[in-house]
Amino acid sequence: MSYFQQTNEPVIEFKEITKLFKEGRGIRDISFDITKENNIVGLIGNNGAGKTTLLKTLFKEYTAQNGEILINGEPLENKHLKKMAFFPDQNNFPKHFNIIEFAKFSAELKGIKPKDYVDKLEKLIRFLKLENFRKSKFTKLSAGQQKRALLLSVLITNPKIIALDEPTANLDVDARIEFQEILKTLANDLKISIIITSHIIDEMENLINKVVLIKDGVIVYDNNYSLVKDGKLEVLYKDYVTYQKQQIKVDKQKAGNKSNVASLVDILRNEDDD
Numbered sequence: 001m002s003y004f005q006q007t008n009e010p011v012i013e014f015k016e017i018t019k020l021f022k023e024g025r026g027i028r029d030i031s032f033d034i035t036k037e038n039n040i041v042g043l044i045g046n047n048g049a050g051k052t053t054l055l056k057t058l059f060k061e062y063t064a065q066n067g068e069i070l071i072n073g074e075p076l077e078n079k080h081l082k083k084m085a086f087f088p089d090q091n092n093f094p095k096h097f098n099i100i101e102f103a104k105f106s107a108e109l110k111g112i113k114p115k116d117y118v119d120k121l122e123k124l125i126r127f128l129k130l131e132n133f134r135k136s137k138f139t140k141l142s143a144g145q146q147k148r149a150l151l152l153s154v155l156i157t158n159p160k161i162i163a164l165d166e167p168t169a170n171l172d173v174d175a176r177i178e179f180q181e182i183l184k185t186l187a188n189d190l191k192i193s194i195i196i197t198s199h200i201i202d203e204m205e206n207l208i209n210k211v212v213l214i215k216d217g218v219i220v221y222d223n224n225y226s227l228v229k230d231g232k233l234e235v236l237y238k239d240y241v242t243y244q245k246q247q248i249k250v251d252k253q254k255a256g257n258k259s260n261v262a263s264l265v266d267i268l269r270n271e272d273d274d
C-alpha cells in the first residue's frame, strides 16, 4: 500500500506558506488542507491573487520562504512529485509535440516504462475520443480536443494528485460539462485529489466540494463548499455569482446527459501504486 492510501488524514496540507517576489507580491501565510472527503478543491481568486504561485510552490517550481507542504503527513519531496500531475493553462500547451509523443514523454518523465503504459494509452485515446488525432500537434486541435489531449498526458502517469490551472477557460458548455464529469469521476471513484484554480466561483458549483478563496495573496475564506449556506461568498465575489447563476441553469439541464465516464474507472482502477 502506498503512502497515498494509508490514512484518512489530510492528503495535502499547506502550512503557513509564504512566497513573496521582490516587489512584495506573491502569497502569504497560506494554510489549508485537502482531505479524502473534500478532495476537489476550488482555489478561487481574481487575476493576480496568487493561485498560480501557490500551485508552482506545490510542484516545487518555487521554494517557499516560509512554511511547509505535507503529503499524507510527510514533507513534500521528489518522490511525491512522481504521483502528482500539473494540467497547464491554455498558454502553456506543448505546441511542437504531437499528442501521442507528449503522452509518452509525460509517462517516461515520471519513470514509467513503455510496457507499463502502452495498453492504457490506447484505452485512454479511445475514451478521450482522440483516435483521429494521434499525429496531430496541439496547435491543430480545437480547445476541447486540446484539453482532452492534456488529460491524456496527465492520466497516463497515474497521478494521485492533479492540479489544474483554469482548465475550463475557453471551453463551450458541452465540453466544460464533459470535462467536469471526468474530473468528478477521478475524484469520487478513483479518489484522486484535485485542486483546480478559477476566477469564477459558480462555474465550479457542480464540481468542487471545498472552496478556498484567495485575495491579494492571502486566504479570505476556506470551507467545505456550500453557496446556499454561506452568503459570505456572494458578498466577496458578488459580480461573478450573479452572472454565473444564469449560466448554471443551462449547465444543469445538460448535465443530465451523462457521458460514459464510468469506463474511465475500469481503465485506471487496476493500476498498482508503486
Ligand SMILES: Nc1ncnc2c1ncn2[C@@H]1O[C@H](COP(=O)(O)OP(=O)(O)OP(=O)(O)O)[C@@H](O)[C@H]1O
Pocket: 021, 022, 023, 025, 026, 045, 046, 047, 048, 049, 050, 051, 052, 053, 054, 199
Ligand atoms: N515571477 C514573478 N515575479 C514577480 N512577481 C510575480 C511573479 N509571479 C507572480 N507574481 C506576482 O504575484 C502575484 C500573484 O500572481 P499569480 O500569477 O500567482 O496570480 P494568479 O492568481 O495565478 O493570477 P491569474 O489568474 O492572472 O493567473 C501577482 O501580483 C503577480 O504579479
